[in-house]
Amino acid sequence: xxxxxxxxxxxxxxxxxxxxxxxxxxxxxxxxxxxxxxxxxxxxxxxxxxxxxxxxxxxxxxxxxxxxxxxxxxxxxxxxxxxxxxxxxxxxxxxxxxxxxxxxxxxxxxxxxxxxxxxxxxxxxxxxxxxxxxxxxxxxxxxxxxxxxxxxxxxxxxxxxxxxxxxxxxxxxxxxxxxxxxxxxxxxxxxxxxxxxxxxxxxxxxxxxxxxxxxxxxxxxxxxxxxxxxxxxxxxxxxxxxxxxxxxxxxxxxxxxxxxxxxxxxxxxxxxxxxxxxxxxxxxxxxxxxxxxxxxxxxxxxxxxxxxxxxxxxxxxxxxxxxxxxxxxxxxxxxxxxxxxxxxxxxxxxxxxxxxxxxxxxxxxxxxxxxxxxxxxxxxxxxxxxxxxxxxxxxxxxxxxxxxxxxxxxxxxxxxxxxxxxxxxxxxxxxxxxxxx
Amino acid sequence: xxxxxxxxxxxxxxxxxxxxxxxxxxxxxxxxxxxxxxxxxxxxxxxxxxxxxxxxxxxxxxxxxxxxxxxxxxxxxxxxxxxxxxxxxxxxxxxxxxxxxxxxxxxxxxxxxxxxxxxxxxxxxxxxxxxxxxxxxxxxxxxxxxxxxxxxxxxxxxxxxxxxxxxxxxxxxxxxxxxxxxxxxxx
Numbered sequence: 001x002x003x004x005x006x007x008x009x010x011x012x013x014x015x016x017x018x019x020x021x022x023x024x025x026x027x028x029x030x031x032x033x034x035x036x037x038x039x040x041x042x043x044x045x046x047x048x049x050x051x052x053x054x055x056x057x058x059x060x061x062x063x064x065x066x067x068x069x070x071x072x073x074x075x076x077x078x079x080x081x082x083x084x085x086x087x088x089x090x091x092x093x094x095x096x097x098x099x100x101x102x103x104x105x106x107x108x109x110x111x112x113x114x115x116x117x118x119x120x121x122x123x124x125x126x127x128x129x130x131x132x133x134x135x136x137x138x139x140x141x142x143x144x145x146x147x148x149x150x151x152x153x154x155x156x157x158x159x160x161x162x163x164x165x166x167x168x169x170x171x172x173x174x175x176x177x178x179x180x181x182x183x184x185x186x187x188x189x190x191x192x193x194x195x196x197x198x199x200x201x202x203x204x205x206x207x208x209x210x211x212x213x214x215x216x217x218x219x220x221x222x223x224x225x226x227x228x229x230x231x232x233x234x235x236x237x238x239x240x241x242x243x244x245x246x247x248x249x250x251x252x253x254x255x256x257x258x259x260x261x262x263x264x265x266x267x268x269x270x271x272x273x274x275x276x277x278x279x280x281x282x283x284x285x286x287x288x289x290x291x292x293x294x295x296x297x298x299x300x301x302x303x304x305x306x307x308x309x310x311x312x313x314x315x316x317x318x319x320x321x322x323x324x325x326x327x328x329x330x331x332x333x334x335x336x337x338x339x340x341x342x343x344x345x346x347x348x349x350x351x352x353x354x355x356x357x358x359x360x361x362x363x364x365x366x367x368x369x370x371x372x373x374x375x376x377x378x379x380x381x382x383x384x385x386x387x388x389x390x391x392x393x394x395x396x397x398x399x400x401x402x403x404x405x406x407x408x409x410x411x412x413x414x415x416x417x418x419x420x421x422x423x424x425x426x427x428x429x430x431x432x433x434x435x436x437x
Numbered sequence: 438x439x440x441x442x443x444x445x446x447x448x449x450x451x452x453x454x455x456x457x458x459x460x461x462x463x464x465x466x467x468x469x470x471x472x473x474x475x476x477x478x479x480x481x482x483x484x485x486x487x488x489x490x491x492x493x494x495x496x497x498x499x500x501x502x503x504x505x506x507x508x509x510x511x512x513x514x515x516x517x518x519x520x521x522x523x524x525x526x527x528x529x530x531x532x533x534x535x536x537x538x539x540x541x542x543x544x545x546x547x548x549x550x551x552x553x554x555x556x557x558x559x560x561x562x563x564x565x566x567x568x569x570x571x572x573x574x575x576x577x578x579x580x581x582x583x584x585x586x587x588x589x590x591x592x593x594x595x596x597x598x599x600x601x602x603x604x605x606x607x608x609x610x611x612x613x614x615x616x617x618x619x620x621x622x623x624x
Contacts, residue, residue, distance in 0.1 A: 012600075047549035055550065
């Protein structure tokens, strides 16, 4: 084949369909006139494409019947009735009108019917909802099998078995357990509890089974598949379901909050507990994966800690700060967390000595904005500890240090406190008589 | 009320197959060539249709929806055929594409339409379906892009290279070795 043939054949289909530019078409025609092989290819292509385009296949009745017969097993299921799209507008109109009418009726009834005639509210105490564990949680991080870990448990009674290489079974008779299962490589965990079976492919979740209350299952991370009363349901992270003899339902918000509380508890406590030394050491890859799973996002955790402190859950907030520091965050984040931690100790808990120590260390080895704020916080701490003269001398030293933003803020603080130099002489004497808190 | 009931009523699976089966079979014959054994692909198309029928929301005509499913299933089948082609050779006792004249013996005895389909079967699935839809079914590049969910420029490029490869595979010179798909692609 000549090199020109190769180039011309690239254009042949375009030529057959008349899509080639005039100049290129002329060149191709000139080439075809002189090249027998290309002429044959062009003729064959034109004939083949023409025939394919006009090909109207016959479909014999016998073939249709045979194919329909092959599809018989798939025809038995009746499809669900579809929504009728063309009537959608009417449906929405009628639905909207009905909703408006209902709203008007409710409004009128509220206006017209005296309050005393209302039926008494439902006593929520009569509604059977599962209760979350009253006994304290034992956070243990105990390795039950190489891939199954009991993160926490309370009054837990159950057995763990491995019927086959890839399957682990937990039969839970009673109690509450948070389990962490490392999936992959066809590993499956089955949890059997009263009224419910859970199939897990790798996640963290909890199961609670107690006498007289429905079995509750919640997912902390990942997804699990639950079967109960011949119904299968998949739960995602943050979802909680309760199962009793009559079926499944979602517990009320109180329980959902409790589930969130449990999750917080795990996050705070889990890294403090080391795995049992008796547990078989997982592979390096599995350890790395687990370490990644347990890694704390400092920004998220910091927000959570601040929220906890604002809610009055100071100890839990401080535990989260500690958790962040243990996760070895970047230096700027570490300084920020130490600063926030010291503020909580000093201004919320009143532990001035501890806060002072922490802030002093931060001033010595901290950097940037956090260091500046720590210097100011030390002065504020003295003021909060009712030592105005110490606070004033602290501010004086900051003001005299220069004209930067730190000095400006110190000056502003001094003005707002109104601490004069005259009162400090007396106060210093009284301070000397009092022991430092 | 009877009219509304009739309009609301959705066709049963058997009615769907009976109504659209002929169209699907014709489409598959046009995609895979005359005499092709399309039974398996046909079944795969309707299994997919019946499985997805509850999710059909009626935004397009049912026939359009089924046509698109048929195209996708046919494309998957072409991919599978091309993969099989890669692992098999002309020395295999079983012919590669049974319904076509044995391409290993050359196209000399085949009629032009069979030769064309054999040439198309030698293209990789992406180009094969695009060339088929454009040059055999007569769709525009834009329509093909919409049906297959590919950008217009990609479709245009695939048509161009597919056509060039098809022409090279159709070239039957005495003593001229047919280029492999990879060689044709490298040109």
